[in-house]
Amino acid sequence: MDASVKQMSQSLNALTVRGVSHRFGNLPALDDVSLTVPAGGFTVLLGLNGAGKSTLFALITRLYDNTSGTISILGQDVRRQPSAALQRLGVVFQARTLDADLSLLQNLTYHAALHGLGPGESKLRAIAALELVGLGERANEKVRHLSGGQARRVEIARCMLHRPGLLILDEPTVGLDIGSRESVISIVRELVTTHGIGVLWATHLIDEIEKTDRIVLLHEGKVLYAGTVPGLREHAGADSVSEAFRALTGTTQPELA
Amino acid sequence: MSVDTAAETLKPPNAPGGRAYRPHGVLAYFNCFRGIVWREVLRFLHQRERFLSALVRPLVWLFIFAAGFRQVLGISIIPPYETYVLYETYVTPGLLGMVLLFNAMQSSLSMVYDRETGAMRTLLVSPFPRWFLLSSKLLGGVAVALLQVYTFLFIAYFWEIEPDWPALQIGVGQGEDFFGISIPPPFNGYITVLPAIVMSGLMLGALALFMSSVIRQLENFAGVMNFVIFPMFFASSALYPLWKIRESSPLLYEICWFNPFTHAVELIRFAFYGQLNVTAFLVVLGCLVFFLGAAIFAYNPSKGLIARRGGPRG
Numbered sequence: 118m119d120a121s122v123k124q125m126s127q128s129l130n131a132l133t134v135r136g137v138s139h140r141f142g143n144l145p146a147l148d149d150v151s152l153t154v155p156a157g158g159f160t161v162l163l164g165l166n167g168a169g170k171s172t173l174f175a176l177i178t179r180l181y182d183n184t185s186g187t188i189s190i191l192g193q194d195v196r197r198q199p200s201a202a203l204q205r206l207g208v209v210f211q212a213r214t215l216d217a218d219l220s221l222l223q224n225l226t227y228h229a230a231l232h233g234l235g236p237g238e239s240k241l242r243a244i245a246a247l248e249l250v251g252l253g254e255r256a257n258e259k260v261r262h263l264s265g266g267q268a269r270r271v272e273i274a275r276c277m278l279h280r281p282g283l284l285i286l287d288e289p290t291v292g293l294d295i296g297s298r299e300s301v302i303s304i305v306r307e308l309v310t311t312h313g314i315g316v317l318w319a320t321h322l323i324d325e326i327e328k329t330d331r332i333v334l335l336h337e338g339k340v341l342y343a344g345t346v347p348g349l350r351e352h353a354g355a356d357s358v359s360e361a362f363r364a365l366t367g368t369t370q371p372e373l374a
Numbered sequence: 375m376s377v378d379t380a381a382e383t384l385k386p387p388n389a390p391g392g393r394a395y396r397p398h399g400v401l402a403y404f405n406c407f408r409g410i411v412w413r414e415v416l417r418f419l420h421q422r423e424r425f426l427s428a429l430v431r432p433l434v435w436l437f438i439f440a441a442g443f444r445q446v447l448g449i450s451i452i453p454p455y456e457t458y459v460l461y462e463t464y465v466t467p468g469l470l471g472m473v474l475l476f477n478a479m480q481s482s483l484s485m486v487y488d489r490e491t492g493a494m495r496t497l498l499v500s501p502f503p504r505w506f507l508l509s510s511k512l513l514g515g516v517a518v519a520l521l522q523v524y525t526f527l528f529i530a531y532f533w534e535i536e537p538d539w540p541a542l543q544i545g546v547g548q549g550e551d552f553f554g555i556s557i558p559p560p561f562n563g564y565i566t567v568l569p570a571i572v573m574s575g576l577m578l579g580a581l582a583l584f585m586s587s588v589i590r591q592l593e594n595f596a597g598v599m600n601f602v603i604f605p606m607f608f609a610s611s612a613l614y615p616l617w618k619i620r621e622s623s624p625l626l627y628e629i630c631w632f633n634p635f636t637h638a639v640e641l642i643r644f645a646f647y648g649q650l651n652v653t654a655f656l657v658v659l660g661c662l663v664f665f666l667g668a669a670i671f672a673y674n675p676s677k678g679l680i681a682r683r684g685g686p687r688g
Contacts, residue, residue, distance in 0.1 A: 156388050178499045182676035196676075203501040204395055205386075212492035216413070218420040223413075230409020231500035233402025241380035249384070282386040313389040 130191075131156045131283035131315020132177070137186035139172055146172040148338045150186070154315045154331075156282060159306060161326050162319040164335035165368065170319045171211070173335070174287050178208055191282045204232070207276030207314075211287040215268055215275075217261040221247060224260060225275050232279035239278070246274035250304055266297020273304060277312075284308070285317040290325065298325075323359050332358075336366045398501065406502050407510045414481075414514030418521070428476065428522045432469040433529060440465045452615055454647040466535050467643035468612025470523055470567075471635060474575045475607060477519040479598050482582030485511075486589065498673070505670045512583060512666070516575040523571055527564060537563020539647050563646045570645035574638035577658050580665035581634075587672035610636040611643075634661040 132154035139147040147169045154160045164170050176183045179195050179202070188195040193202040215224050222243055229239035247253045250270040260268060269289055276284060286305065290298040302325060308314050318325070326332060332349055334342040342349050342365060346358065353361035385392040418424065444461045451458060485494060497507055530536075542562035545554010557565060585602070607613075609626065610633050620627040630636050637657035644651040 178495065179675050180495060180498060184676075199675075200398070200501040200503070201395070203499055204398075206499065208495075208499055210492040210495055214492040214496045216417060216493070219413075219416060223416060227409050227413045228496070230405050230412075231497065231502075233398045233405050233502070235401070235405050238380070238383075241376070242384060245378075245381035245384055248381070277384050280384050280386045280392065282388060311389075312385050313392075314386060 129156060130154060131158075132285075132317060133187070133189045133192075134173070134177075135187045137173075137176060137183050137188060139176060139183060139185075146338055147176075150335070150338070150340050152333045152340060152343050154283065154317045156191070156315045157309060157313040158331060159309050159316050159318065159327070159329075160331040160333060162317055162333050162335060163321065163323070163326070163362070164319070165321055165366075167337075168335045169338040170335060171287060172338075174208075174210075174285060174319065177285060178206070179203065204279065205282045207279070207281035207284040209269070209272045209276060209284070209286040209289050211289070211291060213268060213272075215260045215271060218259060220257050220259055221252065221263075221271055222256045224271065225278060228275045229278045234278070242278050243274075246277045247271070249277060249308075250274045251300075264297065266293050266301060269293065269297070269301050270304060273301070273308075277308070280312075281314065283315045283317070285319075287319050288321070289318070290320070290322065323362065326358055334362065334365060336368075341365045403502065403506065406500065406506070407513070410497070410507070410510040411514040411517050414511070414518050415521070418518045424480070425522075428473065429525055429529075431476065432473055432526050435469055435472070436462060436465065436530060436533070436535075452617070454644045454649045454651075462533065463535055464615070465613060466530060467646055468607075468610070468639050470526070470571065470642050471574065471610075471612055471639040472607055473522050473526060474519050474571065474578050474638070475603055475635065477515060477522060478575065478578035478582040479603055481515040481518070481579065482586045483598060485583065485586040504673055504675070508583060508670055508673060509666070512576055512579040515579045516572055519575045520568075520571065524564070531560060536560035537567075537646050537648070539563065542566065542648060562648060566648045567642060567645045570641045573655075573658055573662065574641055577634065577638060577662040577665065580662055580669055584665050584669040584672060587669060606633060606635040609633050610639055612636075612639045634658065637661075 130153045132152075134150055134152045137147055137150045138145070150169070150173065152160075152162075162170055162173070175181060177188055177190075177195065179199055182196055190202040191205045193205060195202045216227075219227075222240065225243035225246065226236065226239040229242060230236075234242065244253060244256060247256055250273055252267060252270055252274065255263075255267075260271065263271065272289075273284075273286075284305070289305075290301055293301065305316055305318070306327075309316055326346060328346050330346060331344065332342070332346055333340060334349070342352055342361075344352070349358060349361050350356065353364040355361040355364050382391055383393070387394050440462045443465075455464075497511065498504065500507055537560050539559060539562065541559065542557040542565065543552060543554060544557070545552060547553050609630050611630060612635070616627060616630055616636070619630055634657060637651075637654040640651050641654040641658050644654065
């Protein structure tokens with residue numbers, strides 16, 4: 118394979134993680150983790166609390182560097198070209214990260230500024246992004262007045278502002294009621310189709326998985342399976358995803374909401 | 375550009391109609407800087423209680439503590455003062471320092487809090503270099519401090535605490551032949567104190583930023599007050615001149631002299647009267663470089679203390 122073809126096949130993936138290990142002191146958090154998120158595809162990162170999902174997110178967002186292996190976003194290495202990689206990345210953290218006292222618009226224009234956009238363009242993009250998540254009319258309200266699900270949708274709108282090719286979400290539906298969960302999931306799935314974004318969706322809730330998704334099963338820092346949903350069932354010789362999860366991890370199944 | 379075309383620009387390059395990514399230019403850096411500073415100011419203005427307490431604190435010291443102390447403490451003539459001054463006048467630069475110190479520590483606390491809630495992570499996933507993001511955040515804190523400082527000086531003016539040195543002249547010639555801008559008191563002092571405030575604010579902010587990366591949990595503000603603010607404030611020249619301290623305890627004098635806050639206060643005190651205290655300037659500058667370097671090192675993803683300790687939760 119010559120270099121340009123190799124480059125192309127790499128750039129097809131929104132995210133490529135190869136051979137990444139990480140430890141805190143003597144505690145191993147990730148052990149030789151490899152996974153890919155195709156552009157325009159929905160990939161579920163399934164794992165219990167403490168499986169290493171947050172550590173992986175910290176490495177992808179370059180909170181700290183990976184010391185072994187490589188992580189690249191649309192072909193840009195996170196360690197070697199951090200600016201280019203982070204420019205292509207959108208993140209929704211597990212914790213709420215909006216300023217409650219500021220308006221939706223102020224929150225979004227702040228984020229647009231963090232990506233170098235000027236005030237005029239920021240405002241237009243912010244309104245367009247709020248319309249994407251169905252909150253266009255509430256642009257001038259304070260975040261404090263939003264419900265949990267609405268705040269999540271604002272966070273999704275926020276990370277669309279700099280038009281990332283990869284969107285990663287760390288348990289975005291935790292603490293939401295069923296209606297809000299469904300609306301958050303459907304908005305993100307819609308973005309995959311309409312905007313061609315690659316999504317990595319971390320969760321421990323099995324009912325958030327659809328048959329067409331790709332699935333990465335992370336357990337105690339190791340990837341036990343990566344592939345399609347039918348492939349997972351076949352791999353484990355099980356009838357359902359939850360049975361497959363139990364069989365592969367040897368633990369009780371994750372929550373079935 | 376309309377909202378509709380803006381919606382198109384939300385599409386990544388691989389989507390139909392998506393534009394290619396481009397590296398950031400100088401203007402993008404400026405936009406980022408302005409965004410960070412603006413957020414700090416907006417947040418501060420929305421926290422009315424914080425503004426009020428930031429203002430009341432030094433005023434209580436000025437009106438009550440200083441008024442009571444006026445009789446107890448005689449201040450001899452020491453530079454930059456050319457006459458005997460009232461204790462209120464002596465203590466004002468120290469109170470400006472206190473405003474900066476509280477503001478810096480409060481922003482440090484909010485950074486630890488930010489780190490746990492994730493707002494700090496939102497900042498750190500910006501594609502701009504980390505030293506730039508952290509420096510911008512520091513300058514945002516200083517912008518907030520400036521609002522407090524000048525509001526305080528405005529109120530203090532009515533208690534006749536003001537710079538009273540001859541007009542600041544920027545131009546050529548002297549006396550009748552002077553040609554240029556002449557800035558009369560009190561505005562001359564308000565202008566010359568500005569760089570000293572900015573530098574001291576940056577230095578204390580950098581110290582706080584470094585603390586925010588080292589201290590894993592600051593349970594509440596009381597801990598910071600007891601272990602950082604009070605020792606720094608009281609063991610300094612903010613409330614009493616150093617020679618006075620030396621008379622009672624040479625050891626305390628040494629401690630005060632090695633306290634960077636003393637030099638921040640002296641830098642402000644001299645600048646208020648249009649003078650430069652070279653020692654104070656060099657010490658504040660040195661501490662600024664050191665603390666900022668340490669903070670940037672601590673937040674560096676490969677070397678930093680965050681990586682070593684496991685970073686924030688969540």
